[in-house]
Amino acid sequence: TQLLEQSPQFLSIQEGENLTVYCNSSSVFSSLQWYRQEPGEGPVLLVTVVTGGEVKKLKRLTFQFGDARKDSSLHITAAQPGDTGLYLCAGRNSGNTPLVFGKGTRLSVIA
Amino acid sequence: GAGVSQSPSNKVTEKGKDVELRCDPISGHTALYWYRQRLGQGLEFLIYFQGNSAPDKSGLPSDRFSAERTGESVSTLTIQRTQQEDSAVYLCASSLEGQSMGAFFGQGTRLTVV
Numbered sequence: 209t210q211l212l213e214q215s216p217q218f219l220s221i222q223e224g225e226n227l228t229v230y231c232n233s234s235s236v237f238s239s240l241q242w243y244r245q246e247p248g249e250g251p252v253l254l255v256t257v258v259t260g261g262e263v264k265k266l267k268r269l270t271f272q273f274g275d276a277r278k279d280s281s282l283h284i285t286a287a288q289p290g291d292t293g294l295y296l297c298a299g300r301n302s303g304n305t306p307l308v309f310g311k312g313t314r315l316s317v318i319a
Numbered sequence: 320g321a322g323v324s325q326s327p328s329n330k331v332t333e334k335g336k337d338v339e340l341r342c343d344p345i346s347g348h349t350a351l352y353w354y355r356q357r358l359g360q361g362l363e364f365l366i367y368f369q370g371n372s373a374p375d376k377s378g379l380p381s382d383r384f385s386a387e388r389t390g391e392s393v394s395t396l397t398i399q400r401t402q403q404e405d406s407a408v409y410l411c412a413s414s415l416e417g418q419s420m421g422a423f424f425g426q427g428t429r430l431t432v433v
Contacts, residue, residue: 209368214361239419241422248426249366249426250323250410250412250424250425250426250427251362251410251422251424252424253356253421253422253423256419256421257422258418258419278393290381294361296361296362298362298422300418304369304372304416305367305375306352306367306377306378307352307364307367307412307414307422308364309354309361309362309364310361311360311361311394312361314359314362
């Protein structure tokens with residue numbers, strides 16, 4: 209099973225601040241996804257990145273896939289309390305292998 | 320239904336009893352996953368079904384755990400002789416085939432073994 213390490217494990221910031229969370233592995237992934245999970249709910253897909261060096265933006269969220277396809281980052285600009293949740297990265301090393309998850313970064317944005 | 324449906328939403332069972340958890344995936348989704356999530360933790364992969372291929376059972380923690388899937392439809396996860404360490408939320412997800420396809424999750428079954 210491919211191992212995905214996420215950092216930091218916990219992050220508490222004030223509304224309006226910027227932040228970056230990281231997802232790293234020693235293995236190459238064919239694709240990597242980011243999910244957000246709120247209490248009592250299942251994770252919800254935010255984005256999929258496939259190409260090394262790819263950058264995708266979703267409103268205030270910017271996702272980057274490393275050139276070597278071993279790591280990814282999620283940057284949030286001007287965080288809002290609604291951004292609070294557990295951010296999970298997940299990857300596959302080929303199209304027909306299971307999706308494996310990191311342990312997540314628990315973000316708390318304080319108004 | 321429009322999304323992934325799991326039942327029951329909550330299950331309390333006595334140690335040593337068997338439990339069966341059900342997942343109804345999104346119609347047309349060939350891939351189905353089961354994950355376990357302990358309190359405050361990430362998702363632990365259990366088992367993966369993809370079309371007619373043999374399931375990937377590499378994440379099952381012990382032989383007390385098993386899962387079946389009927390075609391590309393409903394799946395059941397069975398835990399025999401439950402132990403207290405089995406207490407967790409069990410999440411099911413389904414997706415279309417392909418490396419870029421996102422997984423759609425149900426709300427999970429919260430299992431408590433007392």
